Structures are given as structure tokens and as C-alpha cells.
Amino acid sequence: MILKPKLLTTLKDYSMQTLLSDLIAGVIVGVVAIPLAIAFAIASGVSPEKGLFTAIVAGFLVSTFGGSRVQIGGPTGAFVVIVYGIVHKYGMDGLVISTFIAGILLLIMGFAKFGTIIKFIPRTVIVGFTSGIAVVIFSSQVKDFLGLRVDKVPAEFFEKWRVFFEHMGTVNYYALFLALLTLLIIVFWPRVSHKVPGSLVAIIFTSILAALFHIPVETIGSRFGELPHMLPVPQIPKLDINTIRNLFHPAFMIALLGAIESLLSAVVSDGMIGGRHRSNMELIGQGVANIGSALFGGMPATGAIARTVTNIKNGGRTPVAGIVHALTVLLIMLFFGRWIKIVPLACLAGILVIVAYHMSEWHSFLELCKGARGGIVVLLATFLVTVIVDLTVAIQLGIVLAAFLFIKRMATVTNVKFMAREIEEEESAEERPINKFVVPAGVEVYEVDGPLFFGAANQLDEVDRALREKPKVRILRLRDVPLIDSTGMHALKSFYHRCKNSHIHLIITGLHVQPLNEMIKTNLYELIGEENVFQNMKDALSRAGELIGKGKS
Numbered sequence: 001m002i003l004k005p006k007l008l009t010t011l012k013d014y015s016m017q018t019l020l021s022d023l024i025a026g027v028i029v030g031v032v033a034i035p036l037a038i039a040f041a042i043a044s045g046v047s048p049e050k051g052l053f054t055a056i057v058a059g060f061l062v063s064t065f066g067g068s069r070v071q072i073g074g075p076t077g078a079f080v081v082i083v084y085g086i087v088h089k090y091g092m093d094g095l096v097i098s099t100f101i102a103g104i105l106l107l108i109m110g111f112a113k114f115g116t117i118i119k120f121i122p123r124t125v126i127v128g129f130t131s132g133i134a135v136v137i138f139s140s141q142v143k144d145f146l147g148l149r150v151d152k153v154p155a156e157f158f159e160k161w162r163v164f165f166e167h168m169g170t171v172n173y174y175a176l177f178l179a180l181l182t183l184l185i186i187v188f189w190p191r192v193s194h195k196v197p198g199s200l201v202a203i204i205f206t207s208i209l210a211a212l213f214h215i216p217v218e219t220i221g222s223r224f225g226e227l228p229h230m231l232p233v234p235q236i237p238k239l240d241i242n243t244i245r246n247l248f249h250p251a252f253m254i255a256l257l258g259a260i261e262s263l264l265s266a267v268v269s270d271g272m273i274g275g276r277h278r279s280n281m282e283l284i285g286q287g288v289a290n291i292g293s294a295l296f297g298g299m300p301a302t303g304a305i306a307r308t309v310t311n312i313k314n315g316g317r318t319p320v321a322g323i324v325h326a327l328t329v330l331l332i333m334l335f336f337g338r339w340i341k342i343v344p345l346a347c348l349a350g351i352l353v354i355v356a357y358h359m360s361e362w363h364s365f366l367e368l369c370k371g372a373r374g375g376i377v378v379l380l381a382t383f384l385v386t387v388i389v390d391l392t393v394a395i396q397l398g399i400v401l402a403a404f405l406f407i408k409r410m411a412t413v414t415n416v417k418f419m420a421r422e423i424e425e426e427e428s429a430e431e432r433p434i435n436k437f438v439v440p441a442g443v444e445v446y447e448v449d450g451p452l453f454f455g456a457a458n459q460l461d462e463v464d465r466a467l468r469e470k471p472k473v474r475i476l477r478l479r480d481v482p483l484i485d486s487t488g489m490h491a492l493k494s495f496y497h498r499c500k501n502s503h504i505h506l507i508i509t510g511l512h513v514q515p516l517n518e519m520i521k522t523n524l525y526e527l528i529g530e531e532n533v534f535q536n537m538k539d540a541l542s543r544a545g546e547l548i549g550k551g552k553s
Helices: 006-013 016-043 048-065 077-111 123-140 142-146 157-166 173-191 198-212 220-224 241-273 279-295 305-313 319-342 345-359 362-368 373-388 391-413 457-466 486-501 513-521 524-528 537-552
Strands: 415-418 422-425 435-438 443-449 473-480 505-509
Touching (some): 006 048, 006 319, 016 048, 016 077, 016 305, 016 319, 016 345, 048 279, 048 319, 077 241, 077 345, 123 142, 123 157, 123 345, 123 391, 142 173, 142 345, 157 373, 173 198, 173 345, 198 319, 198 345, 220 319, 220 345, 241 279, 241 305, 241 391, 305 319, 362 373, 373 391, 415 457, 443 457, 443 537, 457 486, 473 537, 486 505, 486 513, 513 524
Parallel strands (some): 443 473, 473 505
Antiparallel strands (some): 422 435
């Protein structure tokens, strides 16, 4: 796969019309990104400007070095849970270092061509942790949505809700009014205009309302104080072996989640524009973006599906739109950043409630609940562990459960069956006549159907247990075995030795290339003997007749 940024490819046939479309889309997405960047930062337990720094730096680098035409990068709701946990345990310095290491891991994944990683993550796991994240985000916004007077909100899910219920008597109805007003504006504003985002309209309207009428609600300024109006000087995080050891696990989870989210977003955008992203280059772009975000003291970043879709719907068709989006956020922060402090936190809570609703994927959740029992177990386990325990544990558990279920299904597909005394075999697809082979007395034929791997290798043991009388010759038909792994080969070798110890001649027929190569490598081919390995049943039965004849003589 080509390791070349999409920006370089698209600039070859760039036109003024394309530039105009990208400029319009980039400005609109930049405006959309501001309230989301601030909201995600606050929900993650860091100050608002960290979200803006991430949207600017990471957004610029994702579009410059990424492998998608229309990907918009920045902070997303998917990271809220994991970032909050890192900040709570290791502080902001720990988050910066984790983001930096995650960027390096993403670079390694890209250069190692792990761009197809998304294909190996089951949908039940993705929907499970995404829906779980939505519940956690919603829970994290209850305090500001209701304006509750709570000094410190616990991190644990059930403890958090216990505290909320205990403080229901402290609801600030002004904050509740602004939060509900935000919801109404976001829901109904698209009927007025699709160009100006409802979240921005809600922020401007509720901020002016709160400032003009001196509404007693908590604002960004009252909680966080004055915010910087420019980018900080980049600093390389201080790394040592102990720090890397302590933060490698959260960094790996940031990298894995970032890879999943960015590639999902790229796949969605491909479907909308009829394009094809470069998955490995996209991972490299995400790696560069996260390193850049860490240097400027920002948060983890990935491809943002909602902002990417907004970019496409407003005419963005090249990475230039993403670059314009980042520059728009920068200019607004430089010239209008002072006004950010008057934004009511209840308004941001309302925005995040809408984000949580869209993230919940409840339609997909309910649809998957109607599927196979194993898939439901994976879905619910991933969802519940995300909500109750931890996102990193949930992803690991979900993938492990899904892997075991897959192995179990594959093991049930593979079976070893005893063939009748008359065998019907169609020699080729072109030959319609079916040849019948009679199996002589003293010969037993077994056929393995499916891959002989570690999940199904024990089925060869059942052959000896099912035997009433020992045959003189045993033919093992492997025409439907596409592959054999090391455990399967060990089982086959043990099967040969059991036959030898019982004075049973073993004949193999119908080998494919991979199983044949594995037998040669492990010396099993030599043990069985070339004279006992055949490609068709006719020759195998002929050899069995010879061996029985020798035994009689």
C-alpha cells in the first residue's frame, strides 16, 4: 500500500473551484469544532484550551499527513473516558506523555502496515464500547446539566449516581433551563439552516442570555479562570524508562482506540464520496498528529466522524478543507478567545448530551441484541465493563471473548468422520460421472472436514476411542483441510505414532499445499513415507490393498 499523504495526491489536479469548496467547508467545520473541542476537554477533566490546542495542531497534522481526502481530526468523545482516567491517576503530565507515546505507537503501526486492523475488531465490540462511552459521557454531564452543588464528583459509575441523587435538592433551575434550551436549539435549528451549526448558535445565544441578565450559573471563566489566547511554546515531554513502563498501557489503549476510530471514520467517508483512503498512511498521520498535540500540551486526537461528515456535506473534497478547519479554530481562538469564558457550562453539558445520544448507536445496539447468543454476550460484556469498570479492560475483554467465540465456531465446523464401505468421489468439477470405490476389509477411511487448528485438533483423538476393532490400514483423507497449524500438526504426528504403536499402517490422501509443506517441515512426511501419501482415493485404496496383501503373506 502507498505510504504517501493524500494531500500530495490531491494537489496534482487542484482547481480554484475545489479551493473555494474546501474553504467554505473548512470554515464551517472549524466553527463546529470549537464548542465540541471545549466540551470534550472539560468532560475529560482538563481545561478548555487543551481541546482547542488539539483541534488546531492535530487537525492540521491529520489533514497534512493523513491518508484520507476528507478526514477531520481532533479531540473526540471516544477519548473522554480514557483521558479522564489518565488525568485522574497520572495528572496532565501523564496525559501528555501517554499521548506522545501513543503517537509513536501509531507511527509504528502505520509503517508496519497494520492499516487493516479495523477488520479484526468485531462490530459487537465496537458498538459495545461506543455505547458504553455514550453512557459515561452522559453521566459525566449530569452535574452541569442540572447545576448540582457537588464539590467533587466520584469517578466510579454507581458512586457517581448515588451522589447525584443525594444532591437532587440542589438543582439550579437556571442551569437546567439553559441546558434544555441548548437541546431545543440543536434539535430544531437545522430546520432554519444547515450551514450554521446548532451547537454554535446555542453557545452564542445562551452566553449572551446569561451575560445580559446576569443569570446565576457556572461558566467556563468562573471555573477555569482566564484562558490563553494563543498556542503555547512546544515542549518535548520528559521520558524515562519508569515513566514509559507506567504509562505504556494507557498509551497503547489511546493508540488502539485512535486507530479504530480514525479508520472507521475513513471508511464512512469513503462510502460518502466514493473514494478510497490509504489506511496505513492514515495511521501515520494520526501518529504525527498525536505527537504534535502532546508537544503543545494537548489531548489525544483521532478522526472525528461527525465533523468529517459535516466537512463532506459542505463540499470539502481534499485535505485542504481540514487544514482550513484547523486555521479557523486558531484564528477564532486568537481574536475571540476572550469571550469563551462567558460560555455557561450548562450549555456545554447540553451539547455533550446530544453527542452522547448520537454516540450511543442504540439502533445498532438493539439490532445486535437480536443476533446470535455469543454476539450478545460480547456486546453486553463490553458495554457493561466500559460503564462500570474501565474502557481499556472492556476492549481487551471484548476482543478476547470474540476470539474465543470465533475459535469455538471454527472448532465446530471442523469434524472427523468415518467413511462408508463405498465411497463416492467426483474427481473434478468437469467430470459428471461419479466413481465408486469399495473399501476392502481391514481398511478404515476417515475424512477431516475443515481447518485442523488448535481448536479442533483434539478431534483426531476421538478416532481411537470410537474404534471397536483395530484395522490393518487407516486412510486419512485431508482434501477438505485448507490449513494445519502447529497444534494441528502435533495432533497429526501423535495420531501417526498411535497408529504405528498399534501396528496400523497410515495413508494420507488429498493434501493441499500448506498442510503438505508443514508435514515436510516437521519431518512427518518422511515418517509416513512418500509411498503412503497420495492425491486421490483410488491410489490410496490401491496402496491399502498392497499393505493388506503383504500382511497376509
